[in-house]
Amino acid sequence: MGTNPNEQHSQSLTSDDLQMLRDALRSPHGVYGGRRAAQLSGVPERTVYHWAATGVLVPDYSEERPKGWSYRDLVYLRLVAWLRSHNLPLTDVTSKVGEWRTYFEIATGDADTVIHADGIGVARGRFEIDELSGQAVFEPLVEYTARFDLLARLEEDRHPRRLWGPNLVRPTHYTAISPWILSGEPVVRGSRIRTGSLYALRAERGLTNEDIVALYSHLEVAEVEDAIQLEHRLRRAAA
Numbered sequence: 001m002g003t004n005p006n007e008q009h010s011q012s013l014t015s016d017d018l019q020m021l022r023d024a025l026r027s028p029h030g031v032y033g034g035r036r037a038a039q040l041s042g043v044p045e046r047t048v049y050h051w052a053a054t055g056v057l058v059p060d061y062s063e064e065r066p067k068g069w070s071y072r073d074l075v076y077l078r079l080v081a082w083l084r085s086h087n088l089p090l091t092d093v094t095s096k097v098g099e100w101r102t103y104f105e106i107a108t109g110d111a112d113t114v115i116h117a118d119g120i121g122v123a124r125g126r127f128e129i130d131e132l133s134g135q136a137v138f139e140p141l142v143e144y145t146a147r148f149d150l151l152a153r154l155e156e157d158r159h160p161r162r163l164w165g166p167n168l169v170r171p172t173h174y175t176a177i178s179p180w181i182l183s184g185e186p187v188v189r190g191s192r193i194r195t196g197s198l199y200a201l202r203a204e205r206g207l208t209n210e211d212i213v214a215l216y217s218h219l220e221v222a223e224v225e226d227a228i229q230l231e232h233r234l235r236r237a238a239a
Contacts, residue, residue, distance in 0.1 A: 042165025
């Protein structure tokens with residue numbers, strides 16, 4: 001059977017993964033509607049739209065109709081939620097996330113200082129000093145962002161609603177996310193088959209795992225079940 005989506009997938013990222021992340025944070029890639037952005041980021045849909053409207057986190061495709069969020073927007077939504085769950089002031093969080101966003105947009109090779117082989121976080125060092133004022137950054141911001149893996153599965157109890165979001169590169173054992181593949185939708189790893197499509201075959205057409213494998217003969221039952229479990233969890237988390 002497929003690996004339970006509740007399990008953490010913390011394998012070290014490859015050099016290709018790290019390059020993908022650098023590129024994805026530099027400019028918009030992938031596109032998600034509000035509901036899907038909520039499912040993948042782990043932030044409630046109402047909050048996603050509220051942050052967009054109030055300027056806390058304006059999505060890359062804010063001028064589109066309907067509004068759209070990029071892959072890097074998912075990362076920053078998750079970071080804002082993480083910092084807010086530790087009771088950090090919203091104005092401080094909004095300002096600092098904006099600075100980090102600008103940094104990644106202009107960063108070149110020195111972005112390696114904040115991208116780690118076991119995930120991506122904002123490391124101590126680069127952001128300990130406010131480059132404009134020369135003053136030390138509000139210490140909790142440094143502490144919590146240094147500890148946070150932006151790609152890791154989000155599971156946080158401090159929020160009134162339990163937050164949950166998948167690993168943003170390897171959601172489960174058999175699935176993957178890349179902003180360059182099918183606009184960033186989760187897929188069965190090594191394929192272009194959306195996990196959402198497999199879920200629809202089960203939920204809307206009532207097909208069994210074996211029925212779905214008959215349609216996609218190169219898939220295994222374990223891969224199908226793993227993908228469907230992921231989609232079940234995404235929908236429950238955003239409900």
